[in-house]
Amino acid sequence: MLEAEKQHIDNAQGGDKEAFSLLYDHYLPKIYRYILFKVSKMEEAEDLTHEVFLSAWQNIGGYKHKGFPFSSWLYQIARNAVIDSYRTSKKNVQIEMVSENLLKINPTESDTIDNDMELARIRGAIKLLKSEYQDVLIMRFIEELPHEEIATVLGKSQGAVRIIQHRALKELKSIYYGQFGEKFNEV
Amino acid sequence: MDNLEKNLTRFKKIEPDEIFKSRSRAIILNSPQTSYRSNFQTFLNLITPKVLTIGSVTASVALLIGALSILGNHLLNPSLASNFDKTNIDKEIEEFNFQFAQIEYYQDSAKKIEIALKKTSDVPLSEEELSL
Numbered sequence: 643m644l645e646a647e648k649q650h651i652d653n654a655q656g657g658d659k660e661a662f663s664l665l666y667d668h669y670l671p672k673i674y675r676y677i678l679f680k681v682s683k684m685e686e687a688e689d690l691t692h693e694v695f696l697s698a699w700q701n702i703g704g705y706k707h708k709g710f711p712f713s714s715w716l717y718q719i720a721r722n723a724v725i726d727s728y729r730t731s732k733k734n735v736q737i738e739m740v741s742e743n744l745l746k747i748n749p750t751e752s753d754t755i756d757n758d759m760e761l762a763r764i765r766g767a768i769k770l771l772k773s774e775y776q777d778v779l780i781m782r783f784i785e786e787l788p789h790e791e792i793a794t795v796l797g798k799s800q801g802a803v804r805i806i807q808h809r810a811l812k813e814l815k816s817i818y819y820g821q822f823g824e825k826f827n828e829v
Numbered sequence: 830m831d832n833l834e835k836n837l838t839r840f841k842k843i844e845p846d847e848i849f850k851s852r853s854r855a856i857i858l859n860s861p862q863t864s865y866r867s868n869f870q871t872f873l874n875l876i877t878p879k880v881l882t883i884g885s886v887t888a889s890v891a892l893l894i895g896a897l898s899i900l901g902n903h904l905l906n907p908s909l910a911s912n913f914d915k916t917n918i919d920k921e922i923e924e925f926n927f928q929f930a931q932i933e934y935y936q937d938s939a940k941k942i943e944i945a946l947k948k949t950s951d952v953p954l955s956e957e958e959l960s961l
Contacts, residue, residue, distance in 0.1 A: 657862055659858045662857075662858065663854060663858065666854055666857070667854075670845055670850060671843075671844055671845060674843075674844075674845040675840065675841070675843050678843065679840075688845065688846070688849045688853070691845065691853070692849075692853040692856070692857070695853065695854075695857050696856070696857045696860060699857045699858070699860060699862065700860060700861070700862055700863045701863055701865075702862070703862060703863060703864065703865035704863070704865045760836065761836065761839060761840065764833070764836055764837065764840075765840070779837065783834055783837035783838060784837055784838065784840045784841055785841070786838070786841075811834070814833070815833060818833060
């Protein structure tokens, strides 16, 4: 943890809104992306992200630095929020239901409509994976978190996270190439 | 890393909507924080100012009473205060000496009267009485 971030956390624990605002700006995109991949609608992702940061603000007084990054605490809150959301509204999302509009990627990053479609299908394939596999793939390949931090968030050993990552990637490829056939084998 | 893995990293470009971001931040920062003090700490915080006030008032009153009693003994009570006056002490010693002299005088005169009475009544006198 950076010294500056630790200072922001200490200040936020003392009720400093500006300090929490800095943490919010830094971690919001990461948490939002994580949740967006776990739920089916953008509005739902926004609502859950809001809940996560509201909970973080209200409970930051109870946060104790134990050598893990602050983000792992936020991911844990986000993970629990998503699990609670699953419990209250069981939703089975099919690949066909996944809209490209959900992605909202900067147009300059998406060279063609085909690329948008491709990303939408990858996202759809990820959603067919079991929750634990999704967590590891999102944190490892999208957020590029180290295995150690993923292990902290999931409450597993680093070795177990590596095994889950391997299996998740294998299954993602199987779903993705299996669903879209030879056309997408070139991806 | 194959193309699928590379494509996964492209999702990092997804950003939350700016309007959502600012609205959510404003709502969150206007919400109260949960207090994480323990019940004992809360209890201490509640009673400490009262205990300190009561304690300091009691100590002040005790000090005041003590100071007044000492001052009263020395300054307000004239008889006790006079004990420490040298002139008065000398006067008292003089009075004592005078009283001792009187006692001696009365003892001597009583003895002499007794001897005189014995002589008149022909009672034999002791050697000690003869010497007087």
